[in-house]
Amino acid sequence: MFANFLSDLAVDLNEGEILTTWAQQAPRKAWLLRPGDVLVTPVPLSRQFLRYVYGLTGVAPESVAIIEVPPAGAVPLAWAVRAAGLLDRVRALAGDRGAAMLPTALDASAIAFARDVGITVHPYPTLEAAEAALKTTMLLNTKSGFREAAEQLGLRLPAGRVCRRPQVDGMVRELLRDDEGVVVKPDRSAGGHGMRFVSRDELGVGALPLDPVGGPDGLWVVERCLDVSQSASVQLEVSASGTRALFSGAMRTVQGSFTGYVSPLSPSDAHVAAELEEWGKALGRHLADHGYAGPFGLDALVDTEDVTYATESNIRRTATTTPHAMVTRLTAGSANAHPVWSLSRGRTRTLLDFDGALTRLRDSHLAFDPGRGEGVILYADAPPDGRSWRYAVTARSARDLAEQETALAAVLEFEVG
Structure with missing residues (x-):
């Protein structure tokens, strides 16, 4: 490893x-x-x-x-x-x-x-x-490379352009003539790092300030900002026998930055999962044709009219790959062989060490129970600051999952907001 x-x-x-x-x-x-x-x-x-x-x-x-x-x-x-x-x-x-x-x-x-x-x-x-x-x-793993491949494969994309950093300001102004907002992305980034949302009202007469990402002449992507109802992703694997979907879910984001995940997608989003899987398998065939083998992810946005748009690919183990393997391993043979699960993070009001946090979970009966296949897992060790905890939750249903997360926030005394 x-x-x-x-x-x-x-x-x-x-x-x-x-x-x-x-x-x-x-x-x-x-x-x-x-x-x-x-x-x-x-x-x-x-x-x-x-x-x-x-x-x-x-x-x-x-x-x-x-x-x-x-x-x-x-x-x-x-x-x-x-x-x-x-x-x-x-x-x-x-x-x-x-x-x-x-x-x-x-x-x-x-x-x-x-x-x-x-x-x-x-x-x-x-x-x-x-x-x-x-x-x-x-x-x-670049935004421009993904857009080019996605267009060849027929995936639906948000309207957008690829340009060099010096042309970003002009491209933003051009797209804002027809749209209320745009999102500006550095070509090579992940988890929303370096992403910038710009509305027509916010754009002044001066040059658009960008984070120092991608170098002075690097590539950027400027896309129409969709009216988003949810972010979703599908994780797949390319092997000698073809491409298979492993799992899909809804991404929790703040201003485009990844903060958590819930899997699987709800039954009402079955059409989203099906379209993502279809797109993912097409991308997997493309990857296999170019020698790639192993896991990858395809991210997407669903707008308020229930239309799905592919946004990027992550050709690597992602933030959800290992936690999914962990959940699958820990729930195998339990009474909850097909769990609903989530990843998230919370900031405690006071400092906690690992044993202190685990003791609170056990005393409140929230700690993961191998027999039931349910509960909270502190999957990433104690955080360096003693407060910014990452955790996973497994449950039998989305309702049970939400109840556990609410109880966890109270037991570990997470800050609100």
Whole structure:
């Protein structure tokens, strides 16, 4: 398990601050561990969290290895491993027993690191096959690359244009002649990072201020701002047998930034799920034709007239891939084999350590129960600030899910608003 959140696949490495923030989610990879596995992580995992994970997964601590890599700045994880002198340790643990690397993001540095260690990259049969997929992987993780592929495949897109940074201001003004609002996106970004919403009323006579994302002459996408009723996504997987949909759900967002997820989509949104799956499989065939194998996501917006528009693809393990695998693993064989589940985060009024938060959940009977397959899971360890908690909830129905989330907010004393 190679938790390379510090990668140039989703965001330029110059965006070091946001990458470092995302890397704090690396502990969630512990839910994938099985006997014999090795986890290489850019952040430490607390003993309390690991005890909690092993208790729910049944993995013996001595059967796995965790390599915590000291911070080395905004550099790929592979570089940080080398800088810390840990390459030989990784090689000794993994290189001589037919292991494969499971990276968060398939990028050039991860493939080079796999070659140094002497292992392949899952699910590719050879490193050469992984390298052959890099060009398409990098391209389809950009807004412009996705729009080009989506247009070829017949996916419905919001009206928009691709332009260089110096042309963004003029493009915004041009589109605002016909629309009340536009959204401006840096070409390579994820989770809503760097996105800017501009209304006709807000646009003054001066140049449009943009965040320093994408460089002075990088590509940007300017799109019509839809009247949105919900954000949705489908997660799929490309393999030798074709493309299959894994799950779909509704994304929780604030100003376009990802804050959480609920899966599956409601029965009233079955048509949205079906269209997303159809689009996702078309995109999967395109990816397979260009050598890609593995998981990917397709994001979309549904407007107030119930029309779905594809917005971007994430050709990597996303923020929902590992939590979904965790939920599937923990509920298998339980009384809740097909759970409704969510991801979210809340900020507590006071500082809590991991054991303190878990004790509150257990005392209030909200903690995940393996037999019932329901409850709250603290899936990402204690946050560095002791207050910004990420959690998952599993339930039998959307109503039960909402009730658990309301109770959780009271038990952990989340701030309101």
